[in-house]
Amino acid sequence: MTTPDVKIYTLSTCSHCKSTKRLLNECNVAYDFVDVDLLDAEERKAILEDVKKLNPKCSFPTIKIGEQVIVGYKEQEIKEALGLS
Amino acid sequence: MADKADNTGPNRLIDEKSPYLIQHAYQPVDWYAWGEAAFERAKEVDKPVLVSIGYSTCHWCHVMAAESFSDPEIAELMNRFLVNIKVDREERPDVDSLYITAVSSLTGSAGWPLNVFLTPAGEPFFGGTYFPPNSRHGMPGWPDVLRGIHKAWNDKDQRAKIEDSATAFIQRLKQHLSELSIPSGSTALSDDLIRDAVQAFAKDYDPKNGGFSGAPKFPMPPVLQFLLTFYQYAKEAGQDSQLRDRSLRMVTGTLDAMAKGGIYDHIGGGFHRYSTDQFWHVPHFEKMLYDNAQLVNVYTDAYQISGDPIYADLVKQTIDYVIRDMTHPEGGFYSAEDADSLSPDAVEGSDKHSAKREGAFYVWSFDELRSLLLVEPDSQAAEVFCYIFDVRENGNVSQDPFGEFERQNILRQVHTIDEAAAHFGLSEMEIRERVDRAKKRLFHSRQNRPRPHLDDKILTAWNGLMISALARASRVFESSRYLAAAERAVGFIYEHLYDKNTRRLYRRWREEERKVAGLADDYTFLMNGLIDLYETNFNPWLLEWAVELMHEFLADFVDLRSGMVYMNPSSHDPYLAFQMKDVVDNVTPSAASAAVMNLVRLYRISGNKNFDTAAETILRCAGGEMVRSPKMAPYLLTAAIISFSKHVHMVIAGNKKSGVTGQMIDAGRRAGGIGQSMVVVGDMTDSETLSHFLEDTMEMKIPDNGAVAQVCFEQACRPPVDTPEKLIEQLETAFK
Numbered sequence: 045m046t047t048p049d050v051k052i053y054t055l056s057t058c059s060h061c062k063s064t065k066r067l068l069n070e071c072n073v074a075y076d077f078v079d080v081d082l083l084d085a086e087e088r089k090a091i092l093e094d095v096k097k098l099n100p101k102c103s104f105p106t107i108k109i110g111e112q113v114i115v116g117y118k119e120q121e122i123k124e125a126l127g128l129s
Numbered sequence: 130m131a132d133k134a135d136n137t138g139p140n141r142l143i144d145e146k147s148p149y150l151i152q153h154a155y156q157p158v159d160w161y162a163w164g165e166a167a168f169e170r171a172k173e174v175d176k177p178v179l180v181s182i183g184y185s186t187c188h189w190c191h192v193m194a195a196e197s198f199s200d201p202e203i204a205e206l207m208n209r210f211l212v213n214i215k216v217d218r219e220e221r222p223d224v225d226s227l228y229i230t231a232v233s234s235l236t237g238s239a240g241w242p243l244n245v246f247l248t249p250a251g252e253p254f255f256g257g258t259y260f261p262p263n264s265r266h267g268m269p270g271w272p273d274v275l276r277g278i279h280k281a282w283n284d285k286d287q288r289a290k291i292e293d294s295a296t297a298f299i300q301r302l303k304q305h306l307s308e309l310s311i312p313s314g315s316t317a318l319s320d321d322l323i324r325d326a327v328q329a330f331a332k333d334y335d336p337k338n339g340g341f342s343g344a345p346k347f348p349m350p351p352v353l354q355f356l357l358t359f360y361q362y363a364k365e366a367g368q369d370s371q372l373r374d375r376s377l378r379m380v381t382g383t384l385d386a387m388a389k390g391g392i393y394d395h396i397g398g399g400f401h402r403y404s405t406d407q408f409w410h411v412p413h414f415e416k417m418l419y420d421n422a423q424l425v426n427v428y429t430d431a432y433q434i435s436g437d438p439i440y441a442d443l444v445k446q447t448i449d450y451v452i453r454d455m456t457h458p459e460g461g462f463y464s465a466e467d468a469d470s471l472s473p474d475a476v477e478g479s480d481k482h483s484a485k486r487e488g489a490f491y492v493w494s495f496d497e498l499r500s501l502l503l504v505e506p507d508s509q510a511a512e513v514f515c516y517i518f519d520v521r522e523n524g525n526v527s528q529d530p531f532g533e534f535e536r537q538n539i540l541r542q543v544h545t546i547d548e549a550a551a552h553f554g555l556s557e558m559e560i561r562e563r564v565d566r567a568k569k570r571l572f573h574s575r576q577n578r579p580r581p582h583l584d585d586k587i588l589t590a591w592n593g594l595m596i597s598a599l600a601r602a603s604r605v606f607e608s609s610r611y612l613a614a615a616e617r618a619v620g621f622i623y624e625h626l627y628d629k630n631t632r633r634l635y636r637r638w639r640e641e642e643r644k645v646a647g648l649a650d651d652y653t654f655l656m657n658g659l660i661d662l663y664e665t666n667f668n669p670w671l672l673e674w675a676v677e678l679m680h681e682f683l684a685d686f687v688d689l690r691s692g693m694v695y696m697n698p699s700s701h702d703p704y705l706a707f708q709m710k711d712v713v714d715n716v717t718p719s720a721a722s723a724a725v726m727n728l729v730r731l732y733r734i735s736g737n738k739n740f741d742t743a744a745e746t747i748l749r750c751a752g753g754e755m756v757r758s759p760k761m762a763p764y765l766l767t768a769a770i771i772s773f774s775k776h777v778h779m780v781i782a783g784n785k786k787s788g789v790t791g792q793m794i795d796a797g798r799r800a801g802g803i804g805q806s807m808v809v810v811g812d813m814t815d816s817e818t819l820s821h822f823l824e825d826t827m828e829m830k831i832p833d834n835g836a837v838a839q840v841c842f843e844q845a846c847r848p849p850v851d852t853p854e855k856l857i858e859q860l861e862t863a864f865k
Contacts, residue, residue, distance in 0.1 A: 055846060055849075056828055057780075057829045057830075057839055057846075058839065058841065058846035059736065059823075059841070059846070060841060060844050060846055061846065063824075080848070081849070101845075101847075102848070103842070103845035103847050104845060104846050104848070105845065106845075115843075115845050116843050116845035118844055
């Protein structure tokens with residue numbers, strides 16, 4: 045079984061983003077992340093456009109697992125999408 | 130100590146600190162306080178034990194004390210036949226709860242004074258409430274009861290029966306209560322159950338007079354709080370428009386009627402304990418801290434919803450009363466003021482005891498009131514006052530079975546200011562000025578009367594309620610005085626009623642002595658006060674202490690498998706037959722209800738999942754019982770409502786003294802909904818303290834100027850914003 049690509053959009057200030065990273069680390073899942081608030085203005089603008097396409101409310105973490113999008117630290121949903129439960 | 134051999138000098142109770150126990154120190158009864166000495170003595174002399182329970186503002190307790198316990202002949206019987214224990218139920222609600230349950234199972238009813246007879250092993254076999262000194266109206270006299278007990282105890286066969294049946298009884302009671310405590314099927318509380326409860330209270334509601342019963346009528350703050358919270362919840366969710374309006378009307382109807390009635394002290398502020406009639410007119414005049422604390426909260430919430438200035442006035446006057454008359458110089462709050470006091474015209478008399486009269490401090494004869502108000506420059510002042518407050522020449526009390534209020538007036542507002550303005554052809558302003566002046570004059574005159582007895586013991590639980598009330602009122606009415614009073618009281622409890630090494634609370638403090646290990650309501654009501662105060666001044670130490678107390682509480686008072694909440698820890702007292710559960714709301718919430726509210730709030734603030742799980746377990750445990758009796762615990766339903774409501778979590782970073790931070794906080798409070806939680810990080814010390822108990826600390830940089838706020842909702846956060854307007858915009862989208 046191939047693990048789907050995992051990408052998460054996060055804020056450095058947000059507790060649920062931290063929890064999500066912790067969960068992925070605990071499950072030994074490889075993932076890309078970007079702390080949107082730490083980008084410079086130009087980059088941030090571009091990335092926010094991407095996030096809005098996935099999640100119009102533009103809240104964090106926005107988690108992309110394969111083609112599935114999960115908004116927020118929803119432990120159960122994340123595990124299911126990863127095929128871990 | 131030797132037994133009391135003669136009738137001179139005080140008995141053992143002189144060494145106690147409870148004002149109620151001290152009231153019995155000069156009686157000829159050889160009283161013991163609850164504890165080892167009494168039970169050891171009973172075993173040694175092989176006599177039954179009398180446990181006699183009351184509290185200092187209990188009228189019939191005083192009557193029985195004067196008639197029987199002060200009578201040398203009756204006392205001699207008690208001393209010869211029994212080992213006698215006096216208990217202040219406010220100090221030991223756990224002892225009280227056990228024996229109230231026992232006596233009501235034995236006899237079908239119970240109340241105070243409560244008199245229960247135990248074997249020396251501590252098992253109850255007979256009991257009752259008030260007994261007259263001589264048999265009357267089919268009630269046996271107290272000496273007859275004593276002789277009957279003595280005779281039976283000394284008859285071999287009868288004594289064997291008593292002992293067997295007492296053992297069997299206590300086993301049955303224990304069995305029965307433990308069956309209740311593990312409900313057959315636990316049930317999750319639902320919106321439907323909450324609606325059922327609103328409907329059930331609607332059936333009890335008195336649409337004419339307000340309140341939820343006939344006479345006697347109690348304020349029942351947990352019921353009012355539940356109905357108000359249901360209104361806010363349904364409004365926020367945009368549902369149940371008819372039921373929610375009805376719910377609000379029941380609250381305002383009751384609050385309006387109480388505000389006008391004699392249950393409220395129109396001259397000095399503060400509420401009396403309950404009304405003996407269904408009109409809120411003739412009260413029992415004692416004033417209890419717990420009523421006043423909770424009613425301040427209910428009136429404050431109602432003011433926020435309705436904007437009615439009368440509610441604001443009541444809150445302010447009641448807090449003034451508590452700060453003026455019920456506060457220890459170091460900041461703790463006293464427990465209660467008695468109903469009875471020396472009648473002003475009888476002070477010179479020789480028999481001071483019999484001159485004490487119910488409500489004497491609060492009532493007015495027409496002549497006295499008129500002569501006081503005739504001094505006013507305006508000749509109509511007395512007339513206006515009498516018209517508004519129903520003062521009549523022959524007194525205004527029509528139902529007076531004990532003849533206590535002959536020709537006296539218990540002030541109640543029967544006409545509004547605008548009615549009086551129309552009646553006297555004056556402006557509302559002119560009427561208001563006259564009323565205010567008259568009230569001041571009566572207040573000052575009343576200060577010369579002998580005051581009712583003050584029960585000045587300081588109880589952790591009730592102080593917790595008052596801290597909560599002051600904290601919330603200080604936010605709504607922007608009063609630094611209320612905030613300071615709440616902070617001082619927290620300091621008092623921390624200093625005098627908390628052991629920093631063992632992390633244990635105590636229940637009672639008086640005259641430099643703390644006593645009685647904290648009970649479930651001490652922990653839960655104090656935590657509630659600490660959380661409310663945190664949400665007011667955002668001092669993170671308050672939350673840290675609350676979280677610490679919660680860990681102690683869960684370990685000692687809660688069975689986390691079944692969800693049952695107990696009044697005391699199992700190891701608490703070897704002389705109590707078993708642990709009592711604390712799940713039914715009364716005039717104050719049960720510890721279970723208050724615990725769930727604290728758990729929900731602490732979970733929302735801290736993200737600690739154990740708190741969420743514990744709240745759910747307790748709710749499910751109560752759920753089975755609540756389906757059968759939805760009115761059992763309105764404050765538990767209030768907590769359930771908060772747990773069902775949308776949760777918006779806000780973190781605000783900014784110097785707490787800066788105006789922008791304040792504006793952000795205000796905006797968050799206004800738009801965050803009833804289930805919101807808020808953390809404010811003012812400096813590095815705050816964030817260090819918060820990191821001790823927040824699951825995931827927020828790494829928000831505190832800006833040098835201004836403030837930033839981050840909103841989280843449904844496990845996701847929005848990018849931080851730096852103006853109150855943007856914060857409100859984000860909160861509004863969370864509710865869409």
